[in-house]
Amino acid sequence: MNTQTDSSFSVVHPIDHLMRADRLPHILCAGCGIGTVIHSYVHAINEFGVDEDRHVCVSGIGCSGRAAGYVNVDSYHTTHGRALPFALGIAVYNPELTVTVISGDGDLMAIGGNHFIHAARRNANLNVICINNFNYGMTGGQVGPTTPVGAKGTTAPQGSVEHPFNLPHLAKAAGASFVARWTVLHVRQFTDAVLRAMNKKGFCFIEVLAPCPTSFGRRNNLGEGLDEVEMYRQRCRIENGAQDLEPLDIDIVDHEQTITVGNFVDIERAAFLA
Amino acid sequence: MAKTAAKIVPPQPVSRVVTGTHFMLGDHACAEGAMAAGLDFFGGYPITPSTEVAEHLATRLPAVGGKYVQMEDELGSIAAIIGASVAGARSFTATSGPGFSLMMENIGLAAMMEIPIVIVDVMRASPSTGLPTMVGQADILQARWGSHGDYGVVAYCPSSPQECFELTIDAFNAADRYRVPVFILMDEVVGHMAERVVIPDADKIPHVSRKRPQTKPGVEPFLPYAPDKDLVPPMAHAGEGYKVHMTGLTHDERGYPHLTADTHNQLINRLIDKVRLNAPDIIDYEERHVDDAETVVIAYGCTARSARAAVDYARSDGLKCGLLRPKTIWPFPATRIERLINKGSVQRFIVPEVNLGQLRREIERITQLPVVGLNHAGGEMPTPKAILEVIKS
Amino acid sequence: MKSDDDITQRRPMDMPLARVPVGDVHVIAERCKECGYCIEYCPTQVLVYTKEMNTKGYHYPIVAEGKETSCVHCKYCDLICPELAIYTTSSDDDRDSDG
Numbered sequence: 001m002n003t004q005t006d007s008s009f010s011v012v013h014p015i016d017h018l019m020r021a022d023r024l025p026h027i028l029c030a031g032c033g034i035g036t037v038i039h040s041y042v043h044a045i046n047e048f049g050v051d052e053d054r055h056v057c058v059s060g061i062g063c064s065g066r067a068a069g070y071v072n073v074d075s076y077h078t079t080h081g082r083a084l085p086f087a088l089g090i091a092v093y094n095p096e097l098t099v100t101v102i103s104g105d106g107d108l109m110a111i112g113g114n115h116f117i118h119a120a121r122r123n124a125n126l127n128v129i130c131i132n133n134f135n136y137g138m139t140g141g142q143v144g145p146t147t148p149v150g151a152k153g154t155t156a157p158q159g160s161v162e163h164p165f166n167l168p169h170l171a172k173a174a175g176a177s178f179v180a181r182w183t184v185l186h187v188r189q190f191t192d193a194v195l196r197a198m199n200k201k202g203f204c205f206i207e208v209l210a211p212c213p214t215s216f217g218r219r220n221n222l223g224e225g226l227d228e229v230e231m232y233r234q235r236c237r238i239e240n241g242a243q244d245l246e247p248l249d250i251d252i253v254d255h256e257q258t259i260t261v262g263n264f265v266d267i268e269r270a271a272f273l274a
Numbered sequence: 275m276a277k278t279a280a281k282i283v284p285p286q287p288v289s290r291v292v293t294g295t296h297f298m299l300g301d302h303a304c305a306e307g308a309m310a311a312g313l314d315f316f317g318g319y320p321i322t323p324s325t326e327v328a329e330h331l332a333t334r335l336p337a338v339g340g341k342y343v344q345m346e347d348e349l350g351s352i353a354a355i356i357g358a359s360v361a362g363a364r365s366f367t368a369t370s371g372p373g374f375s376l377m378m379e380n381i382g383l384a385a386m387m388e389i390p391i392v393i394v395d396v397m398r399a400s401p402s403t404g405l406p407t408m409v410g411q412a413d414i415l416q417a418r419w420g421s422h423g424d425y426g427v428v429a430y431c432p433s434s435p436q437e438c439f440e441l442t443i444d445a446f447n448a449a450d451r452y453r454v455p456v457f458i459l460m461d462e463v464v465g466h467m468a469e470r471v472v473i474p475d476a477d478k479i480p481h482v483s484r485k486r487p488q489t490k491p492g493v494e495p496f497l498p499y500a501p502d503k504d505l506v507p508p509m510a511h512a513g514e515g516y517k518v519h520m521t522g523l524t525h526d527e528r529g530y531p532h533l534t535a536d537t538h539n540q541l542i543n544r545l546i547d548k549v550r551l552n553a554p555d556i557i558d559y560e561e562r563h564v565d566d567a568e569t570v571v572i573a574y575g576c577t578a579r580s581a582r583a584a585v586d587y588a589r590s591d592g593l594k595c596g597l598l599r600p601k602t603i604w605p606f607p608a609t610r611i612e613r614l615i616n617k618g619s620v621q622r623f624i625v626p627e628v629n630l631g632q633l634r635r636e637i638e639r640i641t642q643l644p645v646v647g648l649n650h651a652g653g654e655m656p657t658p659k660a661i662l663e664v665i666k667s
Numbered sequence: 668m669k670s671d672d673d674i675t676q677r678r679p680m681d682m683p684l685a686r687v688p689v690g691d692v693h694v695i696a697e698r699c700k701e702c703g704y705c706i707e708y709c710p711t712q713v714l715v716y717t718k719e720m721n722t723k724g725y726h727y728p729i730v731a732e733g734k735e736t737s738c739v740h741c742k743y744c745d746l747i748c749p750e751l752a753i754y755t756t757s758s759d760d761d762r763d764s765d766g
Contacts, residue, residue: 035750
């Protein structure tokens with residue numbers, strides 16, 4: 001007999017009312033960080049305190065794009081790369097809604113990269129959570145726009161030779177009002193950043209590093225999800241308000257390199273038709 | 275030097291419906307049609323020969339409280355108007371062939387999610403950059419089959435600025451009525467032609483509303499994809515509390531992904547049938563002297579203007595000739611043509627087009643009678659004389 | 668010169684009044700995928716894997732023997748769980764059910 005009391009087993013989580021709980025467990029792999037991001041996001045909605053009926057979630061395509069399918073708000077799972085202009089249409093037409101885009105690094109930064117810089121340039125009133133797992137996970141681990149140099153993917157078996165985007169630097173340069181980078185280990189800081197984004201008018205961008213043990217970790221000696229999160233714990237350095245974002249590249253291959261996280265940018269700038 | 279007198283700037287019209295008689299560009303008439311139809315949101319990207327639609331709305335729409343956004347590209351335009359539409363807007367974009375091609379993927383999304391949107395494609399000579407400032411009619415099949423997969427659409431084809439106004443209103447009503455992407459296939463000649471446009475009183479503008487949920491949000495369950503008898507499900511908008519989920523994935527009545535062959539087959543057949551079974555209510559055409567006609571010219575857009583003149587000349591020469599002008603290209607008025615054939619007098623069809631036979635193929639599909647094309651790849655439209663020569667041949 | 672020991676032995680004046688929260692752990696076993704985040708990052712090492720498996724074949728967490736009163740209700744296991752499969756409630760006050 002184990003030491004559990006009957007009350008220790010449950011079928012309902014206290015935040016289930018903000019989830020489409022009838023769809024759980026979700027399709028994401030064991031150790032995948034996307035579930036944690038979704039969880040932190042609904043936690044932020046809960047804390048946000050406004051009517052969740054007035055909050056909208058938009059996703060693109062890919063593993064991260066499935067986020068919209070699990071949250072119990074008006075949610076739209078759109079086409080690959082087009083979550084941002086879709087969300088812009090909602091936010092501009094009805095400025096009373098808060099709109100959050102949750103999608104992956106490939107969706108937002110490769111196929112949707114043009115929309116990203118222009119939504120930031122306009123300072124569209126959107127919260128954008130970019131789940132960065134350094135690869136295209138849904139299609140089996142191809143390299144993408146954030147894959148660090150030297151990291152392996154099925155389409156770069158010898159290691160990627162392309163320079164990746166440094167997303168906070170890109171977002172700041174394009175004109176975002178709020179820019180942060182956290183990992184799924186930093187759930188409290190990440191949730192707090194999402195809350196700040198929800199309470200701020202304008203284009204708010206949060207990159208969140210998340211393990212993809214199945215497609216990325218496996219090919220890059222990062223072990224299980226737990227091992228990758230432990231790597232974040234050892235290598236991350238918090239530098240809130242960091243001014244110079246240009247040096248904040250992420251080097252996965254060199255384990256001596258630090259990964260800088262924090263809330264970097266928080267400026268006031270007129271939001272677009274908000 | 276004498277001061278020049280201050281220019282008197284006439285006040286901008288701020289009403290949605292500018293009732294009256296105007297001398298108006300086809301592109302502007304289309305924009306005014308959208309205004310009269312209750313346009314809320316326009317997202318577009320400049321492209322010849324449709325830019326005048328966008329330019330006109332950039333002034334008109336914000337003046338009545340609508341939202342005008344110039345997007346970064348046509349991929350963004352189409353996504354933004356679908357987004358605005360899920361939030362409840364009557365939304366619209368204007369483009370031409372190259373931009374229309376870029377929109378194709380999300381036209382499939384609008385069809386799959388059943389989001390009402392209206393797109394005007396002012397056709398120019400194509401493919402590729404082609405002749406940007408010169409006429410074409412070669413997007414007829416792109417409009418029907420351009421996105422991947424099977425789905426239903428509605429496409430109108432105006433022949434005059436007056437019709438640009440009227441059919442744009444019809445387009446918005448059809449989009450909301452059937453929850454489908456609706457196209458207005460104008461061509462460069464009609465778009466850049468100025469003619470008399472009569473705009474009626476605001477209360478004479480036909481308006482069909484979206485079907486909306488009958489249940490209270492959060493109290494009773496609402497299935498966003500449970501269709502009524504007409505195969506169209508009621509639509510809940512973002513922010514109303516229904517907490518809908520919409521996806522481009524194959525989905526069940528709850529809107530949840532349901533990735534099975536059976537669900538897919540059922541869903542796609544409904545999307546097709548939604549237009550197919552309601553086609554009698556959607557289809558619109560104009561006929562001229564077809565009752566006893568032995569030769570029937572089928573023409574649309576600018577080409578129909580030459581064809582009408584050619585048919586009138588032929589009649590005055592005693593030839594039994596008529597004109598059938600589809601105002602809706604999709605759904606195609608096949609039943610009407612079949613009835614004409616069954617009457618027995620028709621011996622052949624002539625189909626002049628500024629493409630190499632796109633609509634002719636549709637007519638060949640439904641008849642064994644000779645179907646003669648008069649085609650030009652683009653850049654100029656057939657003259658009445660050229661069509662008359664084919665009638666007389 | 669003060670030694671380091673002196674500094675570490677300093678205590679807040681209201682220390683005797685402070686109460687360490689006590690929590691109860693709740694597990695939704697069928698959602699668990701055995702990623703191990705809750706077990707690894709529990710600050711008081713309350714959790715261990717079960718020997719039993721859920722329907723999908725994963726060993727889910729349970730409270731370790733002898734750790735029944737060790738949960739401090741910090742909610743970190745809840746927040747980091749990608750599956751929404753674990754949460755804690757306060758044992759101090761039954762009315763506190765915010766997880």
